[in-house]
Amino acid sequence: GPKVLQIPSHQIIDMGQMVTLNCDPVSNHLYFYWYKQILGQQMEFLVNFYNGKVMEKSKLFKDQFSVERPDGSYFTLKIQPTALEDSAVYFCASSLGLNSDYTFGSGTRLLVI
Amino acid sequence: AQSVTQPDARVTVSEGASLQLRCKYSYSGTPYLFWYVQYQRQGLQLLLKYYSGDPVVQGVNGFEAEFSKSDSSFHLRKASVHWSDSAVYFCAADKVRTGGYKVVFGSGTRLLVSP
Numbered sequence: 138g139p140k141v142l143q144i145p146s147h148q149i150i151d152m153g154q155m156v157t158l159n160c161d162p163v164s165n166h167l168y169f170y171w172y173k174q175i176l177g178q179q180m181e182f183l184v185n186f187y188n189g190k191v192m193e194k195s196k197l198f199k200d201q202f203s204v205e206r207p208d209g210s211y212f213t214l215k216i217q218p219t220a221l222e223d224s225a226v227y228f229c230a231s232s233l234g235l236n237s238d239y240t241f242g243s244g245t246r247l248l249v250i
Numbered sequence: 251a252q253s254v255t256q257p258d259a260r261v262t263v264s265e266g267a268s269l270q271l272r273c274k275y276s277y278s279g280t281p282y283l284f285w286y287v288q289y290q291r292q293g294l295q296l297l298l299k300y301y302s303g304d305p306v307v308q309g310v311n312g313f314e315a316e317f318s319k320s321d322s323s324f325h326l327r328k329a330s331v332h333w334s335d336s337a338v339y340f341c342a343a344d345k346v347r348t349g350g351y352k353v354v355f356g357s358g359t360r361l362l363v364s365p
Binding site for chain 2: 146172177181182238240242243
């Protein structure tokens with residue numbers, strides 16, 4: 138079936154640097170999501186995005202986080218600057234409509250050192 | 251606050267045995283309920299979902315789940331597991347809301363099927 142691709146699968150970065158996580162959603166999907174999963178904990182909602190705008194964000198979506206999807210390219214999550222507590226697996230998902238099933242990517246494992 | 255609890259972090263069963271993975275939710279009203287599976291190095295895949303009606307819902311690969319409003323539970327079951335069922339299983343819940351819905355996940359249960 139259609140897939141959501143996340144690039145890179147792993148990223149190690151020095152604290153304070155910027156990182157961009159890339160997500161290639163299913164081609165005809167319109168809604169995009171980022172989730173964060175710290176090791177051993179549940180996945181937690183960060184943000185959802187539609188029509189070029191953030192629709193909802195959680196309190197985990199700090200000021201250092203931003204999302205965009207310029208011109209239908211990758212849906213990106215940027216963290217600037219990174220902090221140690223940003224180490225986690227970040228999952229991207231997309232859906233066709235508001236009530237449609239999600240398609241998830243396999244995650245980007247981010248380690249901030 | 252909305253929450254989903256999976257009390258078992260790890261479950262080990264023998265191939266061919268029956269399986270139950272537990273899930274409890276805490277929501278005002280009745281949420282939409284989901285079970286997802288994540289195989290190694292892959293994204294989450296939807297196994298089944300419950301919106302309303304028959305409390306027992308069938309999913310892919312012989313999985314089913316039963317909704318219980320009185321118990322606030324949505325346990326996943328399979329009559330006979332196969333080694334390929336080894337994966338992490340996530341229970342999830344949400345309510346549809348204006349502006350798109352976001353799913354609340356449990357912490358996951360890692361299932362190991364032994365030969």
